[in-house]
Amino acid sequence: MNPFRPLKRFFLTTGELALFAIQAGRESFHRPLEFGETLNQLYEIGWRSLPLLTVAGFAIGTVLALQTRSSMQSFGAEALIPEAVSFGLFRDVGPLVTGLLVSGRVGAVIGAELAEMRVTSQIDALECLAVDSLKYLAVTRIIACVIALPILTNLLNFSGLAGGMTAEFLTSHMSAQLYLNDAFRMMSWSDYIPPTVKTLAFGFLIGTVSTFLGYTASKGAAGVGRASTLSVVTSSLLVILSDVILVKLILFWFPG
Secondary structure, rough: OOOHHHHHHHHHHHHHHHHHHHHHHHHHOOOOOOOHHHHHHHHHHHHHHHHHHHHHHHHHHHHHHHHHHHHHHHHHOOHHHHHHHHHHHHHHHHHHHHHHHHHHHHHHHHHHHHHHHHOOOOOHHHHHOOOOHHHHHHHHHHHHHHHHHHHHHHHHHHHHHHHHHHHHHHHOOOHHHHHHHOOOOOOOOHHHHHHHHHHHHHHHHHHHHHHHHHOOOHHHHHHHHHHHHHHHHHHHHHHHHHHHHHHHHHHHHHOO
16 A cells, blocks of 8 residues: 555645635636525524524623633632623634534535435436526625634624623622623724634535545545545644634734
8 A cells, every 4th residue: 555645645635625615706706696595504503603603602701701710719800700701702712612613514415415415316317407507505604704713703702791691690790791892992993803714714614525535526426425535634633734824823913
């Protein structure tokens, strides 16, 4: 067995993914724009993810508040708990957790859907009907992911803020007005906008990787399962790696 074969396959797949991303990005600006299918995918990707993101955000905010309180009490700094929760959510935890949750839920669905369409020749049938399958199936999903990620991130952030507020009310009877005033007292737009904007990159990565793996799937039913699994694993890893890079860039451009 050639020991360089896996490495060669990795570079070939990476190159194909890059070309696919470039082609999909170029096609997204060409007519027809497929507004109807894009709205349908926004419903599937965004609206149907709302319950998961809401519950997860509330739980994360509650845990952050409780864990922060156990640390702050030893320093007599309980008044800083709302600020710590809001900074943790809006700057770091919220965008990353949203990207990982969406890659797990949406990535698997997109990869499995397109892979099943590929192995059952449905994509070939669309092309026989003079339908641009890349634009109709891939570009619409990528655009929906890019649009949905910032919205879902804000939902998770404010749901987490509500969870922290609830935890503080139950433990220290802090009022909602005082909690919100403290949470946003030291926060500026540079703490809110850049972390939210970076989720656009998360959405593009999740949508591109998932559609690519599903669109190029083969080998029957086994290919469907492989595309679904690889979509989740690969998109999650790329979200984590891109988050490291984007955090460094944000700290460089917005050092305050």
